[in-house]
Amino acid sequence: MQPAIIGDLRAAFDATTVLTGVDIDARYHTDMAGIAVAPPIAVVRPRSTDEVSRFLRICHQARVAVTTQGGMTGLVRATMPMPGEIVLSTERMNAIEEVDTGGGVVITQTGVPLQRLQERVGEVGFMFPLDLGARGSCTIGGNISTNAGGNRVIRYGMTRDLVLGLEAVLADGTILKGVRKYIKNNTGIDLKQLFVGTEGTLGVVTRAALRIFPAPAEQQVALCALPSFDKVRALLDLSRKRLGGDLTAFEAMWNSYYRLTTELVKGVAAPLPTNHPFYVLMESSGSDGERTRADLEKLLEEALGEEIILDATIASSGAAAAAIWRIRDSSVELSRAIAPSAGFDISLAIDRMEAFADAIEMGVKTIDKDAFAIVFGHAGDGNLHVNAKYSPLADKQEEMTKLVYGITGDFGGSISAEHGIGILKRPYLGLSRTAEEIETMRTLKRALDPHHILNPGRIFEI
Amino acid sequence: MQPAIIGDLRAAFDATTVLTGVDIDARYHTDMAGIAVAPPIAVVRPRSTDEVSRFLRICHQARVAVTTQGGMTGLVRATMPMPGEIVLSTERMNAIEEVDTGGGVVITQTGVPLQRLQERVGEVGFMFPLDLGARGSCTIGGNISTNAGGNRVIRYGMTRDLVLGLEAVLADGTILKGVRKYIKNNTGIDLKQLFVGTEGTLGVVTRAALRIFPAPAEQQVALCALPSFDKVRALLDLSRKRLGGDLTAFEAMWNSYYRLTTELVKGVAAPLPTNHPFYVLMESSGSDGERTRADLEKLLEEALGEEIILDATIASSGAAAAAIWRIRDSSVELSRAIAPSAGFDISLAIDRMEAFADAIEMGVKTIDKDAFAIVFGHAGDGNLHVNAKYSPLADKQEEMTKLVYGITGDFGGSISAEHGIGILKRPYLGLSRTAEEIETMRTLKRALDPHHILNPGRIFEI
Numbered sequence: 001m002q003p004a005i006i007g008d009l010r011a012a013f014d015a016t017t018v019l020t021g022v023d024i025d026a027r028y029h030t031d032m033a034g035i036a037v038a039p040p041i042a043v044v045r046p047r048s049t050d051e052v053s054r055f056l057r058i059c060h061q062a063r064v065a066v067t068t069q070g071g072m073t074g075l076v077r078a079t080m081p082m083p084g085e086i087v088l089s090t091e092r093m094n095a096i097e098e099v100d101t102g103g104g105v106v107i108t109q110t111g112v113p114l115q116r117l118q119e120r121v122g123e124v125g126f127m128f129p130l131d132l133g134a135r136g137s138c139t140i141g142g143n144i145s146t147n148a149g150g151n152r153v154i155r156y157g158m159t160r161d162l163v164l165g166l167e168a169v170l171a172d173g174t175i176l177k178g179v180r181k182y183i184k185n186n187t188g189i190d191l192k193q194l195f196v197g198t199e200g201t202l203g204v205v206t207r208a209a210l211r212i213f214p215a216p217a218e219q220q221v222a223l224c225a226l227p228s229f230d231k232v233r234a235l236l237d238l239s240r241k242r243l244g245g246d247l248t249a250f251e252a253m254w255n256s257y258y259r260l261t262t263e264l265v266k267g268v269a270a271p272l273p274t275n276h277p278f279y280v281l282m283e284s285s286g287s288d289g290e291r292t293r294a295d296l297e298k299l300l301e302e303a304l305g306e307e308i309i310l311d312a313t314i315a316s317s318g319a320a321a322a323a324i325w326r327i328r329d330s331s332v333e334l335s336r337a338i339a340p341s342a343g344f345d346i347s348l349a350i351d352r353m354e355a356f357a358d359a360i361e362m363g364v365k366t367i368d369k370d371a372f373a374i375v376f377g378h379a380g381d382g383n384l385h386v387n388a389k390y391s392p393l394a395d396k397q398e399e400m401t402k403l404v405y406g407i408t409g410d411f412g413g414s415i416s417a418e419h420g421i422g423i424l425k426r427p428y429l430g431l432s433r434t435a436e437e438i439e440t441m442r443t444l445k446r447a448l449d450p451h452h453i454l455n456p457g458r459i460f461e462i
Numbered sequence: 463m464q465p466a467i468i469g470d471l472r473a474a475f476d477a478t479t480v481l482t483g484v485d486i487d488a489r490y491h492t493d494m495a496g497i498a499v500a501p502p503i504a505v506v507r508p509r510s511t512d513e514v515s516r517f518l519r520i521c522h523q524a525r526v527a528v529t530t531q532g533g534m535t536g537l538v539r540a541t542m543p544m545p546g547e548i549v550l551s552t553e554r555m556n557a558i559e560e561v562d563t564g565g566g567v568v569i570t571q572t573g574v575p576l577q578r579l580q581e582r583v584g585e586v587g588f589m590f591p592l593d594l595g596a597r598g599s600c601t602i603g604g605n606i607s608t609n610a611g612g613n614r615v616i617r618y619g620m621t622r623d624l625v626l627g628l629e630a631v632l633a634d635g636t637i638l639k640g641v642r643k644y645i646k647n648n649t650g651i652d653l654k655q656l657f658v659g660t661e662g663t664l665g666v667v668t669r670a671a672l673r674i675f676p677a678p679a680e681q682q683v684a685l686c687a688l689p690s691f692d693k694v695r696a697l698l699d700l701s702r703k704r705l706g707g708d709l710t711a712f713e714a715m716w717n718s719y720y721r722l723t724t725e726l727v728k729g730v731a732a733p734l735p736t737n738h739p740f741y742v743l744m745e746s747s748g749s750d751g752e753r754t755r756a757d758l759e760k761l762l763e764e765a766l767g768e769e770i771i772l773d774a775t776i777a778s779s780g781a782a783a784a785a786i787w788r789i790r791d792s793s794v795e796l797s798r799a800i801a802p803s804a805g806f807d808i809s810l811a812i813d814r815m816e817a818f819a820d821a822i823e824m825g826v827k828t829i830d831k832d833a834f835a836i837v838f839g840h841a842g843d844g845n846l847h848v849n850a851k852y853s854p855l856a857d858k859q860e861e862m863t864k865l866v867y868g869i870t871g872d873f874g875g876s877i878s879a880e881h882g883i884g885i886l887k888r889p890y891l892g893l894s895r896t897a898e899e900i901e902t903m904r905t906l907k908r909a910l911d912p913h914h915i916l917n918p919g920r921i922f923e924i
Contacts, residue, residue, distance in 0.1 A: 102813050103844070147648050155707075158646065161623055174898050182809035183843045184620065184879035186609050186659050187894040188921045189903045193655035197648050214702060240676060241749050245617075245707015287703050347644035351564050382565070383646045417646035432649040436636050440910075441651045447909035448902075459650045
């Protein structure tokens, strides 16, 4: 029997907007963490903020829960429908409305894939600096609701830092028209912060004003090999000193990541031998091509002279730079190639990273003697990704999770740097937030979504 | 007769913590906007987060309102006590607890004056980039609760962008222990955002983890004279292109500001003649002193050659740089020198600024034929300050306010870029926020401070 709300939705929207039964494609209940136990009771695909508002008002009155979906590239099961939920797909809210180069702002609907926005802005000589491996499928709405980080945080910050204004719909259908272009706007409580990184639990973001920057004339990418993590830190310090604001990425890879990715992932080559303990991908961006390259060359020469690095290569073309980036961007493909493994995304102080990684490596072997850790990440932002590879004979996810988060806690880290909490990490939220903080999150949830219809049970239990 | 709560406070704290009657100095009811109609019923001066918590619990139970004070340099009457309120002074929470250069973080209590934090961080070769004219007296807590902007937003963002973690106390005394050092920490709702820029209405911030950066080896300051605002924009575009991330300040001054400040404010000299239509103060920061200066010289030569600027001087010493900065930093002194005037702080698109300023200049003369406008500000951030000077025969504050905000609205601007709303701008909040937004602010206030004891009536009426 169909739930009563389906009739209300069919009456309120045209047939292409409301999908049910066999019309619901599996992609609405499949994400990068797997497939849902049941399909949603309906998929609603609004085209506008007003349609989202009308839809939520119906759900609010009927007390039916909604999960909002972007590109389904999340890793924590935040947008996988739970039984009885309706999916709100943003896929038809995909208009880039305005690119304002004078003001340095793009205004877009939130169903737009990140890469399409990057390309559109690139056409007029600008850049939207947010960038991550899932760029082709993840959406701006997903980026905002997870406060996505990615490859250029070291220079441009997280998604939160790029958001100037948002239009969002509250659980009861109230529209907050906050698409404004100002960098500075201290007029009361900054409501848009409620919708950044809150995983769709406090509202649905429909439109955004985002910062864009003149595209640097030149980007230079280098790959370095290093003998120890101390040297990784020394290279970061030296790069900051020599390149200043031109340093736009600093990605560290432990040997296991670099070696296995270049060995196992199709189409990924190794520009440097695979026997070095550590690798760093550096990107430098500047307005003067020759100087940017000369500065990077000089920096690498100095680092070689001081024995900070053992070897290095600077990409000689755009294609070569893309090939180096492909190593770092293939983490999902690597985790598929080595399955089963348990993946983690943690923050901790850079001076604890080496000891942390060593403790993880020792720890995983106590659970499974064939297990090993693959460590890589945004070292310059205090953010590491860890893949704990174990043998396929038994499911070790939970044991690995407890181990890794236990060690993360011991080292004073956070259990989620950029991936979020969703359902998967919910049991562990208390490791990174106090009881009072979680209770205050619940207070906000109750105030803004009293019937708990927006992504209920994600982040914390209600 | 003393209110009953005074006895409870005296019982809970030592005598130096609770001041009443003649022990209350006038500075607790005087700010830059004037003096309160009545002194507070008490001044409480806690030393720690725990003391703030105990204090607020007493006030919450007694339903007595509290206004939290930092350096009293605000311009919107947010911390001036209203009749019957208690002042929470942060003046004894003044410890800088840790300067972590490895992690790029300083941990501090919030009663610390900005300049003291800048100096402490400077001792170890680092910088806390927030900077504004009131640096000597404004406090970190005030900077956070107003989301202060200032002179280096163009490179380092607003205070919000510099906050890594906060410890805050809710109205009922609940302590949120959120002092964490991570740049990335996507673990649920980012509660610290509730306390940034909310003018003490949602909680009291007691400790903060703030980002610090290696101090640039070299800062170069130039002052330029320009023939038109179009050229100011052209200089900004050229500076961004040539200096990139090294451009750390870009401050525009209309003729009236530059001329009157250098003529009327004691100790402020004019390094360039006072007859040019526009002036720009630029600051460039880099790791290589010679190159930073050479780059700036080259930029100014190019700008002279292209007739973007008419004249320029680069400070030849730290003292000369400070003298140029003093022109821009003397806005409060100027407004005192020309009193009476009405001051405003607005955001708008840079391509509307010239027409906006012209409309203001015409408008003020329709109110008072002797009136004129003084315009200056952080042009690179889309932020202007306006002083409408009028003749002392009649109070024109309200008329000027309506005029300036009306024109701001016509030009699509925001009525507060960095100063906040407080009591003074509350009647005009609806010009920059929708009814639904203001109602959502009230929802948050009710949820977190159900008895409305924290700075009640600031930002919006309860």
